[in-house]
Amino acid sequence: MVNIRQRTAPQREKRLGPLSAWYGSISSLLREASEGELVQRIRTFAQETPSDLILGLELLATLRGVAIVVHGPAGCAAGLHQSQNPDLHWAVTRINERDSILGGDTKLRATIRQLYADHQPDAILIVSSPVVIINNDDIDSVVEELREELGIPLIPVFTDGFRSKVAATGYDVVSHALLKELLAHPATTPTTAPPSAQSSNPHVTLLSVQESGAAIASLQALLAELDIASQPFPRYFDLHDGERITSARLSVTLDGGTADYAGQILQEQLGQPYLNPPAPIGIAATRQWLTAIAEPLGRQAAAAALIQQQEQQLASALQAATQVRGRKVFIHLAAGPALSLWHLAQEIGLEVVGIKVPFLDNSQIPALHEIARSQENLPILVGHGQAFEEIALLKSARPDLYISHGIDALPAARLGIATLPLDQLNILGFAGVSTLLQHIERRLNHAHLQRFLAEGENEPYSHGWLKKSAYWYIKQEVR
Amino acid sequence: MSSTHYADRNGCALHGVIKVLDAIQGVVPIVHANAGCSLNGRFSANTLNGAIGRYFRSPLEQGATTLFDKHVVFGGTARLREQIKNSVKVLQGDLYVVATGCVPEIIGDDLPAMIKEAREQRFPVLGITSPGFKGNAYAGYAASLKALLVGIDDLFPKEASERTGKRVNLLGLVPEQDPFWEGDLLELEQILASVGLQSNRLLGQGQDVRSWKQARHADLSLVLSPWGHEAADYLESQHQVPILDLGWLPVGSRDAGQLLEQLARRLELNEQQLDTAKRQLDGHQRYYLQKAATTWLSQDLQKRSVIVAPSATAVGLARFLAGTLGHPLPVVVITDDPDESRRDALQHAIHEQSPSSQVWFSSSQQQIAELLRNAVPEFIFASHLEQPTASALHVPLLEIATPVRQSLILQRNYAGVQGALSLVEDFSAAVLQANQAAARTPIATTGVNTQLLASKIWQERRGRGSSNRSSTEPDSPAALSPIAS
Numbered sequence: 001m002v003n004i005r006q007r008t009a010p011q012r013e014k015r016l017g018p019l020s021a022w023y024g025s026i027s028s029l030l031r032e033a034s035e036g037e038l039v040q041r042i043r044t045f046a047q048e049t050p051s052d053l054i055l056g057l058e059l060l061a062t063l064r065g066v067a068i069v070v071h072g073p074a075g076c077a078a079g080l081h082q083s084q085n086p087d088l089h090w091a092v093t094r095i096n097e098r099d100s101i102l103g104g105d106t107k108l109r110a111t112i113r114q115l116y117a118d119h120q121p122d123a124i125l126i127v128s129s130p131v132v133i134i135n136n137d138d139i140d141s142v143v144e145e146l147r148e149e150l151g152i153p154l155i156p157v158f159t160d161g162f163r164s165k166v167a168a169t170g171y172d173v174v175s176h177a178l179l180k181e182l183l184a185h186p187a188t189t190p191t192t193a194p195p196s197a198q199s200s201n202p203h204v205t206l207l208s209v210q211e212s213g214a215a216i217a218s219l220q221a222l223l224a225e226l227d228i229a230s231q232p233f234p235r236y237f238d239l240h241d242g243e244r245i246t247s248a249r250l251s252v253t254l255d256g257g258t259a260d261y262a263g264q265i266l267q268e269q270l271g272q273p274y275l276n277p278p279a280p281i282g283i284a285a286t287r288q289w290l291t292a293i294a295e296p297l298g299r300q301a302a303a304a305a306l307i308q309q310q311e312q313q314l315a316s317a318l319q320a321a322t323q324v325r326g327r328k329v330f331i332h333l334a335a336g337p338a339l340s341l342w343h344l345a346q347e348i349g350l351e352v353v354g355i356k357v358p359f360l361d362n363s364q365i366p367a368l369h370e371i372a373r374s375q376e377n378l379p380i381l382v383g384h385g386q387a388f389e390e391i392a393l394l395k396s397a398r399p400d401l402y403i404s405h406g407i408d409a410l411p412a413a414r415l416g417i418a419t420l421p422l423d424q425l426n427i428l429g430f431a432g433v434s435t436l437l438q439h440i441e442r443r444l445n446h447a448h449l450q451r452f453l454a455e456g457e458n459e460p461y462s463h464g465w466l467k468k469s470a471y472w473y474i475k476q477e478v479r
Numbered sequence: 480m481s482s483t484h485y486a487d488r489n490g491c492a493l494h495g496v497i498k499v500l501d502a503i504q505g506v507v508p509i510v511h512a513n514a515g516c517s518l519n520g521r522f523s524a525n526t527l528n529g530a531i532g533r534y535f536r537s538p539l540e541q542g543a544t545t546l547f548d549k550h551v552v553f554g555g556t557a558r559l560r561e562q563i564k565n566s567v568k569v570l571q572g573d574l575y576v577v578a579t580g581c582v583p584e585i586i587g588d589d590l591p592a593m594i595k596e597a598r599e600q601r602f603p604v605l606g607i608t609s610p611g612f613k614g615n616a617y618a619g620y621a622a623s624l625k626a627l628l629v630g631i632d633d634l635f636p637k638e639a640s641e642r643t644g645k646r647v648n649l650l651g652l653v654p655e656q657d658p659f660w661e662g663d664l665l666e667l668e669q670i671l672a673s674v675g676l677q678s679n680r681l682l683g684q685g686q687d688v689r690s691w692k693q694a695r696h697a698d699l700s701l702v703l704s705p706w707g708h709e710a711a712d713y714l715e716s717q718h719q720v721p722i723l724d725l726g727w728l729p730v731g732s733r734d735a736g737q738l739l740e741q742l743a744r745r746l747e748l749n750e751q752q753l754d755t756a757k758r759q760l761d762g763h764q765r766y767y768l769q770k771a772a773t774t775w776l777s778q779d780l781q782k783r784s785v786i787v788a789p790s791a792t793a794v795g796l797a798r799f800l801a802g803t804l805g806h807p808l809p810v811v812v813i814t815d816d817p818d819e820s821r822r823d824a825l826q827h828a829i830h831e832q833s834p835s836s837q838v839w840f841s842s843s844q845q846q847i848a849e850l851l852r853n854a855v856p857e858f859i860f861a862s863h864l865e866q867p868t869a870s871a872l873h874v875p876l877l878e879i880a881t882p883v884r885q886s887l888i889l890q891r892n893y894a895g896v897q898g899a900l901s902l903v904e905d906f907s908a909a910v911l912q913a914n915q916a917a918a919r920t921p922i923a924t925t926g927v928n929t930q931l932l933a934s935k936i937w938q939e940r941r942g943r944g945s946s947n948r949s950s951t952e953p954d955s956p957a958a959l960s961p962i963a964s
Contacts, residue, residue, distance in 0.1 A: 045565035048541040051515030073581055073611035074484075075491025075516070078523035081882050086867070091485045100585065100612045114483035118845060130513050131581045131612065134551060161513040162582065163548050385539035388569055410537035460507075460536050465569040473565060 004180055004265055008158035009172035013040060013165065015261075018361035020165045021474045022382035023389060026372045029380055033365050040165065045473040049384040052170030053129060053159040054079050059174050059209055060125055060157065061088055064238035067121035069093065069111050071104065071139065072129025076161075089119045100131050108142050116150050122239045123153040125177070130161035153239070155181045166359045167384060168258055171209040175234050175262040182242045183269055202297045203229035203244060205251040205266070207259040210334065211235065215426040219254065219280065222290065222429050225306055226299045233262060246270060252293055254428065255279050256336020257363050278367065279336040280428050282344025283311055310430040317434050318348065324440050325349035330397060330412070332356040332390075332404035333422070339367045341403065341427075346374075348437065353397040356404075358384035381470060387411040388461055389470040401444055416454030418447035485844040486864050488814060488881060490523035490656070491611030495619020496578045498654040499627070501536070502661075502682040503691070507572035510543040511559050511588070512580025513551075516611070517541045523616065523882075542566050546582055555588045563597045563604060573688040574634075576627070577606040584610035598634075605630035615842075617706045617789065617815045620653040624681075624710035631691050632717065640696035641689075645746055646677040648700040648714065651707025651791060652728070654682055656815070658883045659792075662892025663728060667703075670735050670895045673756035674748050698746055699723055701738075704791035705817035705825070721745065726824055728795030731803045731899040732757075732764040764803075764896045771903060780910055783807045785854050787847055787861035788880040789815035792893070794828045796860060796879065799899055802832030810854040812839045812847050814862075814880065858910065875913035877905055 002010065012018050021041040022029065032038060053076060060068055061083035068090040070077035077092035091111050095104040112124055126139055143154045157177040159170055204223070208216055216232050223230050231237075231244050233251070250272055251263040256279035263274035273296060280289035287307050294303030329350045331338045335357040345352045352375070360382050371378060379397065383389055387408075394402075394415055402412035406421035413419050420443045427436050459466070493512065497520045500508035510517040521538040544562045546555045559577065566575055575597075579590055590606045597604040607626040609619050649667055652660040661683040668678040679697055681690050694700075695718040700711040702724045714720040723745055729738045736757040743753045774780070784806045786793050793813045800806040811829055813822075817840070826838045837854075841847055848868040851859060859869045862880040869876035878885050879893065879902075892898040 044561045045569050046543060046545050046562065048510065048517045048539050048543040049514045049545055050518055051513060054515045054518060073491050074487045074489065074615060075494050075519055075523060075611040077487060078490055078494065078519040080486070081522050089485060091483055092487045094484055094487060095612055097610075097612050100581070100610075111483050115485075130551075131585060134582065134585050161515055162546055162551050165547055167514070387537065387540050407538060411540070460540065460570055462569060462571045473569075 002176075002261065002264055002268065004176070004183060004269060006176075009169065009176035009261060011164040011166075012169045012172065012359070012361070015172075016361035016363060018166050018359045019382050020359045020384065021386075022360070022380070023393075023469075023471045023474060024380065025376065026368055026378040026380050027376040029360075030365070030368055030372055033362070033368075038360070038362060039476060041474045042165075042477045043383075043386070043473050044475055045388070047385050047388060049386070050167040051159070051161040052164055052167055052173055053127070053161045054170070055167045055209075056157060056159045056170030056174050057127060058082065059171055059235060060127065061085055061090075062236045063125070063234075064236065064240075065122040066239065067091075067115045067119055067124045068127060069108065069115060069124060070127045070129060071095070071108050071132050071137065073100075073131060076129040076131075089115060089121065091115055095131065100135060103135065103137050104132060105137055105139075105142050108137070108139070109146065112142070112146050112154065113150070116152065121152070123155055123181075124150075125155050125157050127157045127159055129159070133158070133160040153181050153185060168209075168359065171234075171259065172261040175209075175259075175265070178234050178237065179262060179265050179269075182246060201227045201229050202249045203231065203247075204293060204297075205245055205248040205262075205272075206230050206232045207251050207253045207263050208232045208235040209255070209259040211254050211428065212423075212426065215428045215432075216254070218426050218429050218431050222306075223293065226290075226294055226297075226302045228293065228297060228299060234259075248272060250275060250293070250296060252277065252289075253279075253336070255334060256340060256367070257361075258334050258336060260363070276363070278343075279340040281337055281340035281432060283314060283347055283430070283433060284343055285340040286429050286433075287311070314430060314433055317437055321348055321437050321441065324437070324444060326351065327400040327440075327444060328353045328398065329401045329403055329440075330354045330356070330394065330399035330417075332402065332408050334358060335360050335364050337427075339364065339371065342371055342378075344433065344436065347433075348440070350401075350440075352378065353399050354379045354381065354393055356381040356383070356390060356393075358382075388465065389473075391415070391459070391461060392466055392468070392470050395466070401440060413450045414453050414458050416447070416451045418443045418450060483845070484842065487842070488523075488844075488862060488864055489615035489617065489816065489842055490520065490619075491616060492609045492614045492619035492622065493517075493578060493580045493611045494520035494523050495616035495621075495653065495656065496607050496609040496623040497541070498616065498656065499620055499623040499682065500576050500578065502654045502686070504685065504687040505573035506688065507566060507570045507575045508541060509559075509562055509566050509575055509577045510541055510580065511555065511562075511577050511583050511590070512543065512546065513582050514543070514545040514547075516580045517543055520616075542570060551582060551586055554586060555583050556593055559583075559588065559590075559593050560596065563593065563602065564600075567602050573603065574631075575602060575604045576630075577604065578609050578623075579607070581610040581612055584608065584612075603634055605634070615816060616656050617653055617704075617817075620656070621706045621709045624650065624707070625713050627691060628694060628710055628713055631688070632695065635692050638692040641693060642677075642696050644675060644677050645699075645748075646679055646693070646697045647671055647742070648679045648681065648694050648697045648711075648720065649703065650681070650700055650710050651702050651704035652682075653704070653706060653789070656881050657704075657789060657792060658879070658881050658888050659892045659894070659898070662888075662890035663894035663898065665890060666892050666894040666898050667701075667729075669897075670729075670739065670756075670760070671742070673759065674739055674743065674752050676742065676746070676748075695720065699742070701725060701742075703728055704789070704815075705821040706790075706815070708821075726790070726794070726821070727798075727828055728791040728894050730795040730799035730893055730895070730902065732760040732896050733803060734795070734798055735760050735895045760896050764899060767900050768803075768903070771907070774907065778907075778911065778914065780907055781805055781807075782858035782910065783809065783856055784858040784860060785810045785812070785851055785856040786879075787812040787814060787851070787859070787865055789813065790817050790821075790825055792880060794825055796893065796902070797829045797836065798832040799902070800860075801836070803899070804903070806858075808833045808836045809856070810837050810839065810850050812841055812850055812861075814842045814847075816840070816842055858906070860906075875909045877909045 252275040267274040277292040280286040594606040863884040
């Protein structure tokens with residue numbers, strides 16, 4: 001279990017026993033799980049993979065009203081250039097060789113003061129890098145000292161780039177830092193009026209670490225039809241909404257579990273019920289998700305009516321989608337969305353020929369069992385990045401369509417497979433079903449660029465490797 | 480002015496090294512660092528260009544040791560040994576290059592020992608020590624060029640010259656940190672070809688380990704920025720390849736012609752061929768600038784401009800914009816933090832064509848914002864980081880420096896005459912679009928001063944951090960405002 005008094009979140013390895021390297025059929029995976037815990041593996045050849053720092057920064061950059069200081073060499077902060085948040089102010093302490101030996105706390109102090117003087121943010125988040133963690137720079141005392149001087153929350157976020165093999169630990173580190181602040185210093189956190197003063201409707205927290213603003217909005221709209229108010233956390237969190245989070249009726253994940261950490265803490269510390277239904281992708285999963293929220297809030301009847309109405313609207317669209325029926329798809333997404341999408345594929349009539357997830361943990365075992373009942377030989381590949389393992393699988397499975405985020409889609413595109421990148425689409429909720437239907441059809445019929453890329457020599461991998469099993473470089477760690 | 484750096488634009492040494500290695504066909508980088516370092520390198524520059532990956536590698540297909548806690552505690556050399564051995568089996572390549580990040584440096588991993596061991600097994604492997612805290616991506620570029628040349632001398636000492644004509648090494652344009660590097664190199668190759676010279680671009684499409692083996696047999700190294708010196712000096716001292724130090728990117732027919740003159744002098748080229756080439760460059764540029772002239776004059780495209788860019792681009796653009804187009808340039812900011820010893824030459828090169836320009840050296844977003852505000856420009860040539868300032872000043876901005884966020888750059892370039900004409904096209908498009916947007920605003924009909932209105936909206940945006948924010952601000956996505964009320 002988690003302890004909010006700790007300096008930072010535990011590794012996912014310790015908390016959830018995740019796998020970050022695995023390949024085989026779903027039934028062999030379940031066999032291993034039934035014999036005890038899933039055993040973490042290592043790779044003796046690896047490709048680049050994101051760290052907790054990268055995912056943590058990506059998440060922090062969506063926060064409202066805050067400024068970010070990355071304490072480390074200049075390159076550690078580069079991920080923040082990806083941010084679409086026009087109001088984000090960020091700085092990096094740019095520690096050099098000398099600082100890496102003597103400590104960089106002077107630069108950290110100066111940077112925090114300057115950011116405050118220039119922009120008066122509601123709070124400043126201080127994000128640590130591998131170098132300052134190894135050198136044990138005393139971030140805590142700088143924070144304590146300047147917090148008093150500046151009179152705003154200074155929140156240390158202890159990412160380190162190496163502690164966990166699962167980059168999603170970065171999401172936990174961010175959630176831990178924010179909740180520690182909210183729970184320990186409610187008085188100094190700026191607040192808007194408590195929601196109870198504005199409305200009698202129940203409000204819930206949508207636990208989100210990777211969904212887009214549009215996707216969250218579509219679920220908020222769905223809940224609003226049931227007179228349920230909601231706010232996202234930690235993604236897009238506004239420090240002014242702190243009390244909304246701590247006084248929410250319950251918290252619920254949008255991704256089947258990756259965002260679980262904050263929910264666990266809110267449940268343990270405040271007794272807020274924490275729900276982890278399947279990610280609301282597809283008709284059945286969205287139904288389950290809505291029902292799970294509506295029940296404890298006494299909105300079952302309204303939810304049932306809404307679900308029935310939405311399902312009726314979708315029925316004709318599903319019937320009309322004859323073109324895509326029987327086509328083969330490969331799904332490469334986080335475990336929660338990937339497993340929900342498998343069910344949606346059944347609803348549409350697609351054949352799933354493989355699933356790749358960045359990591360997998362014990363909490364997904366029941367959902368995997370459900371899939372295994374109808375497709376026990378479904379190949380499952382676990383790896384964040386690590387396309388070298390995927391190539392051989394794609395070559396033998398020969399999917400017609402590859403569904404993933406854009407950054408992961410190039411290896412498939414190089415093989416001439418139609419790709420459906422989800423970065424710009426909202427696939428959550430009932431609205432997501434029709435969006436997906438339209439796009440699946442379009443991408444299947446217009447894979448011209450992919451086919452062009454596939455003509456000619458374009459693989460970086462050796463012929464020897466392409467003949468080997470994807471499992472070749474995955475080993476059990478010798479302890 | 481403070482020393483705090485907002486939104487650092489120059490990345491770290493490791494990023495520069497990775498960008499170089501990514502741009503050579505047949506080179507397989509092995510990043511020896513914790514997870515995330517190489518991915519971060521992709522984000523530091525133009526996130527659109529390169530997202531697809533050169534030589535068919537996507538951002539996540541870079542081989543890397545991805546060091547974890549165990550390695551940090553017990554050392555990462557064993558992990559590196561394993562990764563080198565398996566890289567040779569998995570990834571096709573002619574040369575495998577280990578680039579190390581900060582963590583192996585701090586924990587004291589013995590890179591030379593690992594390289595030696597791999598070489599004993601006849602793997603073509605080199606190592607570059609490139610911890611991020613040792614400098615920015617430009618410094619990483621400079622260090623990696625030299626390390627590659629030294630390493631290739633060591634690995635392939637007897638490589639014979641394949642030379643048929645006279646050949647010039649092009650040094651100093653930094654992949655991705657100079658967003659137009661690839662097109663600029665191709666354009667320079669064309670210009671040099673016009674006087675019968677071959678180019679050794681070393682980086683970009685078709686450039687491979689063979690190009691690097693040939694660098695030592697070149698007749699000259701042409702240095703195009705302060706970051707090309709280290710490699711040029713090495714080639715001169717070890718292989719007697721003389722240096723022509725231009726120090727910046729030639730933009731437009733005048734500077735391209737001057738470059739050809741200098742090359743002709745140094746390499747004893749045919750006078751007549753030189754004259755013809757110069758006349759052609761000039762004639763080409765004059766023809767198209769005449770074609771532009773009607774629009775140029777009727778839309779009054781002479782703008783008081785400022786430039787914010789790394790050395791090569793900043794000087795090259797300044798000389799063309801002031802010297803050929805007659806743009807007043809009150810301020811030029813050079814952003815790549817070149818060594819103090821190189822700064823006078825850069826300043827001098829700008830002042831030759833634009834004597835009244837103030838030349839500043841800064842990479843800090845807020846210092847640059849202040850310089851821009853004080854300069855009262857009508858147009859800004861800069862990076863995406865200057866966009867907020869440009870919006871606040873209601874001035875159009877063309878992204879000509881990293882980070883670039885508004886366009887996908889493949890081989891578009893601003894070097895030579897073709898590049899100068901592209902620059903004129905891109906600049907005009909930005910001004911004309913801004914003029915059209917201004918014409919569409921309801922100033923005439925409603926009498927509302929939209930500039931003031933826009934400025935007010937902007938100030939509200941900037942003021943988001945203050946305590947009196949409301950959830951109905953213009954830019955706050957409806958998605959995220961509470962639905963409760």
